[in-house]
Amino acid sequence: MAESSLIFISGGVRSGKSSFAEKLAADYAQEIDGQLHYIAAGQSSDPEMEERIRRHQNDRLESGLNWTTWEQPVELTKLRHTFQSKDIVLLDCLTTLLNNEFFSQDEMWKSPDFQKQVMASIMEGIEQIAQKCHHFIIVSNEVVYEPLGDRELVYIYGKMLAQLHRNIVAKAYQAFLVEAGIPLLMKGIERA
């Protein structure tokens, strides 16, 4: 990777991080006359989740932009040959992908080896995609601001997510924290 194409965007629930990410992607696509791709990690497990997915789909439809959607709830590495140099790829959101991987095999999440493997596989997928496309924008959630203490599952999950965030931020050329719809640039420089 000559120059990092990776952009990391995080924020709380309903902070406007997805809208910001979609706008950023659209701006890049327009600039280079590129193609927009959306990696959807969500699996509709209940009506509320279905509604949430539909809302996001509608937003992308109504934007008038031509998004190609890739349903990839697990195994990001499967998309390693999918994208090309004029593609702008958006993954929304990383927490969903981690959830799906984390709970893919019953009680396996308790095993440190399994945890390492999940993290490595997600990072591998991210790097492979980032290498191929023009820009790879990853959206994630802020979740680790409460005591993770006594509950093993929450502790492990929070630790894994934070480590993924650290790894991605380290590789990203820009990182944003979105607060109440306002993107704060935490790493990199503002574009002219």
Add this chain to the structure above:
Amino acid sequence: MHFVTGGSFNGKSKWVKEYYQLKDSNHLWISFYEKEQVLVNPVLVEDPMVILEGIEVWIKDLAAQYEVSQAREKWRLFLSSWLEWENKDGNRKVILIGTDISKGIVPMHAEERKWRDMTGWAYQDIARTADRVELIWYGISQKIK
């Protein structure tokens, strides 16, 4: 006095180790994450630099043992004893690392609320006392004081 805060596993300790190049400098690292941590009396410390990691755990112990005003008093004594130690010699430095536990939903249990409240107050005390405060977000530092 330097306060370093941020969410869990955001790389606070790593940042401190790198920023102060701890590999090559004499220091005493006290972690409240380690069980059976005995409280060190500042007077006995010979290293020029002391790092107190996991302030929220120390606060949790205080909150569990004492009622609020007593716990606050114990905490203030703790903080001022380290400040006093630092002020005695221009080469001395105290670095406190505390995890931000303030942004989740309000805990159901009263003792957890008490812990969280006390941690917030304690962090305000530290930030007031410290001449420098750093916020760490996934390895990225931001000087907020």
